[in-house]
Amino acid sequence: MRGIPSPATIYEMIGGADTIRELVTHFYDYVAQDPDLRPIFPEDFTEIREKQYAFLTQFFGGPQLYSETYGPPMMRARHLPHPVTPRRAKAWLSCMERAMDDTGITGDARQFMLQRLTLTAHHMVNTPDDDAE
Template structure:
């Protein structure tokens, strides 16, 4: 019996692609997130598709092209506050709803993303 990865169980390339596109449409419109992202999110989305593919146990597309993810280090140039992490997760949750991603694989992915997003926080809340 073949053991299926979360990547396959979620629907593979097609699902990841739809999810990431729906996600960055929201990020690009979010008042707290848009300012720290590039105006053109094409390349960001391409890298995120590669990353999530390997994060979910699919082919190591991100590492093949970019090397070890070192995600926290790659996020250090950006001020990631607790409220930005929350906004990121809200965009992801809404994107999952939009593409009708359901079931235990969705819940497991979202739970992992909560932990990863928390790990990316590198700045205290802005109070100004």
């Protein structure tokens, strides 16, 4: 129908590119300090920040940056070389929640994002906690 706007994506609801960029910046500040996560990330976060920015942009309804740059996301396959444990998935989510706090993402958009990210984090688990490292 003409004249009826399409529903906004989460990407649009939270403020688009600038908000995703800020979220990713805060997120990796927390990852750098987390004793469970730091060991499985590269020393330099430059490339991983860009990949996360592209992925979250696409994941929440923005431009298809990740697929256009890196190909199909296939996140589980891309994470298999890294020991992702239940404890690390929980720590990852905690860092993301803190980054959302810092970025000011609230309300229904935050709830939706956390639900999607929680499913994704648990899907990445590939190693029991006692087998890590």
